[in-house]
Amino acid sequence: MNPVNPVNSGSSGSSGNGGGVVRTAFAAAGPAPGADADPITTEIVRQGLNAAADHMKRALTRTAFSPIIYEALDFAVAFYDTDMCMLAQAPTLPAFMGTLGFCVRAAVEGVGGPGSLAPGDVILYNDPYGTGSHPQDAAMVVPVFAGGELTAYSVIKAHWLDIGGKDPYSTDTLDVYQEGTIFPGVKLYDAGRLVGDIYRMILANSRMADMVIGDINAMVAGARAGGEALAAIVDRYGKAEFTACVARMYAHGEALVRDWFAALPDGVYTASGAIDSDGVSGVPVPFSVKVTVEGTRIEVDLTDCPDQTPGPINCPLPSTVAACRLAVAFLAGAGEQPNEGHFRPLDVLTRPGSLFHPRRPAPCFMYGIPADHAIELVLAALAEAVPDVPAASGGDINALVWWGEREATGTPWTDGAPHPVGQGASPRGDGAGALMYLSQSATRLTPAEVWEARNPWRIERMALAEDSGGPGTHRGGPGLDLSFRCLEDHYLTSALARTRTAPWGRAGGHAGRPGGLTVEHPDGTVEEHALRTRIPLAKDAVVHLRTGSGGGFGPPSGRDPQAVQADLREGYITEEHARRHYPHAL
Numbered sequence: 001m002n003p004v005n006p007v008n009s010g011s012s013g014s015s016g017n018g019g020g021v022v023r024t025a026f027a028a029a030g031p032a033p034g035a036d037a038d039p040i041t042t043e044i045v046r047q048g049l050n051a052a053a054d055h056m057k058r059a060l061t062r063t064a065f066s067p068i069i070y071e072a073l074d075f076a077v078a079f080y081d082t083d084m085c086m087l088a089q090a091p092t093l094p095a096f097m098g099t100l101g102f103c104v105r106a107a108v109e110g111v112g113g114p115g116s117l118a119p120g121d122v123i124l125y126n127d128p129y130g131t132g133s134h135p136q137d138a139a140m141v142v143p144v145f146a147g148g149e150l151t152a153y154s155v156i157k158a159h160w161l162d163i164g165g166k167d168p169y170s171t172d173t174l175d176v177y178q179e180g181t182i183f184p185g186v187k188l189y190d191a192g193r194l195v196g197d198i199y200r201m202i203l204a205n206s207r208m209a210d211m212v213i214g215d216i217n218a219m220v221a222g223a224r225a226g227g228e229a230l231a232a233i234v235d236r237y238g239k240a241e242f243t244a245c246v247a248r249m250y251a252h253g254e255a256l257v258r259d260w261f262a263a264l265p266d267g268v269y270t271a272s273g274a275i276d277s278d279g280v281s282g283v284p285v286p287f288s289v290k291v292t293v294e295g296t297r298i299e300v301d302l303t304d305c306p307d308q309t310p311g312p313i314n315c316p317l318p319s320t321v322a323a324c325r326l327a328v329a330f331l332a333g334a335g336e337q338p339n340e341g342h343f344r345p346l347d348v349l350t351r352p353g354s355l356f357h358p359r360r361p362a363p364c365f366m367y368g369i370p371a372d373h374a375i376e377l378v379l380a381a382l383a384e385a386v387p388d389v390p391a392a393s394g395g396d397i398n399a400l401v402w403w404g405e406r407e408a409t410g411t412p413w414t415d416g417a418p419h420p421v422g423q424g425a426s427p428r429g430d431g432a433g434a435l436m437y438l439s440q441s442a443t444r445l446t447p448a449e450v451w452e453a454r455n456p457w458r459i460e461r462m463a464l465a466e467d468s469g470g471p472g473t474h475r476g477g478p479g480l481d482l483s484f485r486c487l488e489d490h491y492l493t494s495a496l497a498r499t500r501t502a503p504w505g506r507a508g509g510h511a512g513r514p515g516g517l518t519v520e521h522p523d524g525t526v527e528e529h530a531l532r533t534r535i536p537l538a539k540d541a542v543v544h545l546r547t548g549s550g551g552g553f554g555p556p557s558g559r560d561p562q563a564v565q566a567d568l569r570e571g572y573i574t575e576e577h578a579r580r581h582y583p584h585a586l
Helices: 039-061 100-110 196-204 209-237 239-262 317-332 368-382 448-454 561-570 575-581
Strands: 005-008 022-025 075-081 086-089 122-125 137-146 149-159 184-190 267-275 285-294 297-301 346-350 399-405 412-417 457-464 480-486 490-495 516-520 526-529 531-537 542-546
Touching: 022 317, 039 075, 039 086, 039 149, 039 209, 039 239, 075 100, 075 209, 100 122, 100 137, 100 149, 100 184, 100 317, 122 209, 137 209, 149 209, 184 196, 184 209, 196 209, 209 239, 239 297, 239 317, 267 368, 285 368, 297 317, 317 346, 317 368, 412 448, 448 457, 526 531, 561 575
Parallel strands: 297 346
Antiparallel strands: 005 022, 022 346, 075 086, 075 149, 122 137, 122 184, 137 149, 267 285, 285 297, 399 412, 399 490, 457 480, 480 542, 490 531, 516 526, 516 542
C-alpha cells in the first residue's frame, strides 16, 4: 500500500552537518488498487473507521486527568494498517497526524518488529526523532488482531505534563537529553500484563506522576477501545473485503488530490522567511521553501535552510513531513477526513543535519516553530498559482506553560495551552478572529472557569484585540488579548515564536500585528518576553498575552464602507484606525 519510504537521492553539495538530500515519498501508484471493491461498501467501511477513531478520541477525553488533553485536545488518535499507512483519524491535533506513521513504525521496530507482538500488547514510544516531537508528546501503540492475524495499529499520541526534562517546558535546551526521559519503543503491557519496571520508571521521572499516570491509563484505554472497534469492522466484512475497500479508499483520496494539482499551472514557486530566534542565540534563523508543481505531483524542497541549530527549534523529519502534509491538506483536501491516499502525490526533500532534518542529539523541544513557519511559507509560495490562498495568519500557537507548588499544600502543579490567533483574509472575505493556528486547529481554548478552578490565576481580560487585524478590502482576523493575574508565586515558560515578523497581507492588503508577551511585576518593573524558560512570577504579577492577527487582502481603499461601519459598531476597530486606513468610509 505504498508506505512512507525515505530515499537518499544523492549529494546536495551542502556543507556543515548536511551530506545529501533525502526524498520522503510514496512509491508511484500502480493500477487502480481495489477497483473491484464495491463503492458503497467502501464508503461504509470508511465512515466506520472514522467513527471508530472518534470513539477512541471520546474514550480518551472522558478519562484523561489533564486539561491539556480533555479541554485543549492536545493529542491525536488514528489507525494505521500494517504498512504504516493511515486508515483513519479523528479530528484532533493536526500537527501530530502526519507524524504517526513514522511513530508507529519506530515503536514496533523498537520491540523487535511485528513478529514480537501479541494481543494485549501496548507499546510506549516517545523518542523525538521518531515521533517528530518533544519527549512530552508520547505515543501508545496497540496492535490490532482480527481472526488471530495482525491487521492494524491503534495509536494515540498525547502531551504529558512532565517527563523529567530540565524544566516542564523548555525553550533553551542544548541537546535532546535535557528535554525529557526517552522510551525508545518498550512494552508497557506485554500480552495484557502491565510491565511493572516500565511503570515505575515513568513514576520516577515525572514531577507530576499522579497526573501523568492518570493520562497514561486514559491513553491505554482509548487505544484499546479504538482497536476493538476497528477489529469489529474487519470481522464484519472479512479480511479480504476489508483490504480491498481500504485500497479503493486510498485510491479515491489520491485521485482527489491529484485532480486538484492537475488544475494548477506547472512551475517552481518559492517563498522565504525567518524564525525570530533559536531560543539560545537570539539571532533570526532565515530559510526558504521551493514548491514544484508538475502534472499531478507536488514536491516541497526544504533543503535551503541552515544547519541544525544550537537551540531547540530543530524540526525532526516526521514533523517536517507533517507540516508539508498539512499545507497540502489545507489546499487540496476538499474538507474530507484524510487517509494515506491523500498524501501520495506529495514528495518532501530535506537535508540531513539541517534545521528540517536534524541529527541526534540536536535539541528539538520547540520543533513546532519551524514546522508552523514552513506551513505559512508553503502557502505563500503557492499563492502565485492559487488565487484563493489567504494572507498570513498569526502563524504561532502562542504556547504558555505554568508550574510551581501550591501555596497551601506544597503540591506540585503545572498547566499549559496553545492560544488562538487571527486568520488571514482571502478574496472571499475577512479572516476569522481568534482561532487556533492551522497546526492546532482541532484544539480548544480552555475555558477561563476551568483555568481559575485548577490554577492560581485570575483571568482579568480575554478579548478580541481592537485594530489588530491587517487592513484591506477584506481585513485580517483579530488576535486575542489575555491578562492573567498570579495569585501565588510560580514559574512560566513563554514559547512565543512570531514577535518580530508581522503577518503579511496579500494583493495590497496590510500586515497584521505580531504576537507579544508582557509581564508586570509587583515592584512595577515591566518585561517583554518571547522564547523564555522559567520566568519567575511573584504573587500579583500580571501576564499580558497578545496573540498575532491575520493579514489583510486587497487594498484598504476597496473595503465596503458598510463593512467598515459594521466593524466600528462591533468594536473590531476604533474610529482612529478607521480614519487612518479607511477614510473613504467616513
